[in-house]
Amino acid sequence: MSQDDSYFAARDLSMRFGGIRAVEGVTFDVRKGEVFSIIGPNGAGKTTIFNMISRIYTPSGGSLHFAGQDITRIAPHRIAGLGIARTFQNIELFSHATLLQNLLIGRHAHSHVPILSQLAFLPSVRQAEIDHRRKAEEVIEFLGLQRYRDQLIANLPYGVRKVVELGRALCIEPKLLLLDEPSSGLNVEETEEMGFWIQDIQKDLGITIIMVEHDMKLVSAVSNRVLALNQGRILSMGTSAQVQSDPEVIRAYIGGAPEPAKEAAE
Amino acid sequence: MRAMFRTSYAQDLLLARSPAAWGWYGLLMLVLLAIPHVLGEFYVGEMAGVFVFAIAGVGLMLLIGYTGLVSLGHAAFLGIGAYTNAILLTKGVPFIFSLPAAGLLTALFGVLIGIPTLRMSGLYLAIATLAFGSIVGIVLEKWHGLTGGFDGLAVPTPAIFGYVIEGRTGVYYLSLAILVAVLLVAMNILRSPLGRAMVAIRDSEISAQSMGIHLAFYKTVAFAISAGITGLAGAAYGHYTNYLAPDGFGILLSIQLVTIVFIGGLGSLHGAIFGAIFISMLPQAIALSRDSLPFGIGRLPGLEPSLFGIILVLVIMFEPAGINGRWLKAKRWFGEFPLHRRAAFRRQKSYAKSERLR
DSSP states (O other): OOTTTTSEEEEEEEEEETTEEEEEEEEEEEOTTOEEEEEOSTTSSHHHHHHHHTTSSOOSEEEEEETTEEOTTOOGGGHHHHTEEEOOTTOOOOTTSBHHHHHHHHTGGGOOOOHHHHHHTOHHHHHHHHHHHHHHHHHHHHHTOGGGTTSBGGGSOHHHHHHHHHHHHHHTOOSEEEEEOTTTTOOHHHHHHHHHHHHHHHHHSOOEEEEEOOOHHHHHHHOSEEEEEETTEEEEEESHHHHHHOHHHHHHHHTTOSSOOHHHHO | OOOOOOOOGGGGGSSSSSHHHHHHHHHHHHHHHHHHHHSOHHHHHHHHHHHHHHHHHHHHIIIIIITOOOOSOHHHHHHHHHHHHHHHHHTTOOHHHHHHHHHHHHHHHHHHHHHHHTTSOHHHHHHHHHHHHHHHHHHHHHOHHHHOGGGOEEOOOOEETTEEOOHHHHHHHHHHHHHHHHHHHHHHHHTSHHHHHHHHHHHOHHHHHHTTOOHHHHHHHHHHHHHHHHHHHHHHHHHHHSEEOGGGGSHHHHHHHHHHHHHHOTTOHHHHHHHHHHHHHHHHHHHHHTTTSGGGGGGOTTHHHHHHHHHHHHHHHHOTTHHHHHHHHHHHHHHHTTSOOGGGGSOOOOOOOOOTTO
């Protein structure tokens, strides 16, 4: 297998919380440049996988690989420096800072000026700040956030915050972007718009995306491949259509009842 | 309202946002420099006290207001700074070395305390720093050979390049100079990646970490800087009181310092100054009104601490943005007069985020 076919890989990944097996023996590969979606009912272990990738949790077993490097035991703050960015299901922005400051915090992994020269705000710091600002402005322009630039996050509507979180992740200049339920809390139009952003990020910026999502319409629209999980185990993997017609997946969502449930019907 | 037209990114990095602001700060500086020539000894001394509290307030504001870490032990750092400076001066070290040494040693203590305690958060951190504060208090009291214990320690008069810093006026200029320097450093921090990392830790640790911010490192740095600035305040405090006694650096002083930050307004350097003015003026106001209060309230013991407590509670309940919040609202009201909208001044209810993911 070439490195592009296995740009990101999870091998036999497991996570136990006490007696609960949240994720059990999950193995998958993500190809460079694709949108890879993880679906599954509540409690299937989707966000747990994300939290293991961003090293908030340490896996109980198995390993994670990114661009040929084993990242299973790397310190959590070094993940961003490797080029892995993420968003959060319930939005974790810095709410008492402005939109611009939030994006600039996203540049943290790229700032290398020593702390002592920051205390004196030496010309090198000033120049680095201007460069970060230029990059942040590129992201603002890409996502059309100009008119909110100097507003506090706390004063922005939910839909905009969701886009800001995407923008903050883009400021990391990631190679791999983890999106945790990008459409949760958004209305139909906002979800559609989110789908366009995701496609733009994949096509224009060439960023590989792993996405956890419930909205099957969005999943079908943007994903190259889909992984279905249930109770911590892999149910099915393949194209969106293949996974959605898999009887195992349908059973997991509707519990084997004869009537098709809403989510499975989509 | 004045509209601001920005033409370059560098403009957003300036210390003051407009030439008019520079004018006002310059005018304020001139007035402050002229005050000792105009006002009497008593007022000059009082204002020197304001400056000393303001220095410590800026230090604590960086920690509580910007990094979101509450310390109830900052009086200990003030004490370490004051004693370090005084002891070094007694041993004949020149003031230009003893002052930075006081700041650096206190910062070092900040690191030493920070490494174990900063893995805690919220209330646990507050309790750990409280314990640290009382330990330092006991050490200052019992280490007779170094600190003089309860006999106290006279602080020698400092001199810079032969120029002796004497009397109220000398302390006034000394603490004003330290305050201006500390404010400059604090403003530099806040426009640098370091300041943004601190704000990020305050607002969401989990996503700060995902942005590549090393939590333990930046918390320790914030603690060290805060402690170091408070140590400088301690050195100035020593010259302000001329005499150090270990019981002066207890929990009451720590709470006064925290009160500065909360009453002034969390998350603003102006707030630290406003808070320091308030905390220094309140005892005077109480003393002045003591006789005119009804029912002998003015003669009740413990009036001052209880008033501090009541005011702190009222501020947290009705104006969480503190005096600085009022100041900004007043500025806005005058700026928009007579077109202000009442809704813009109504307090919005905001709810605390869950601590689930911290």
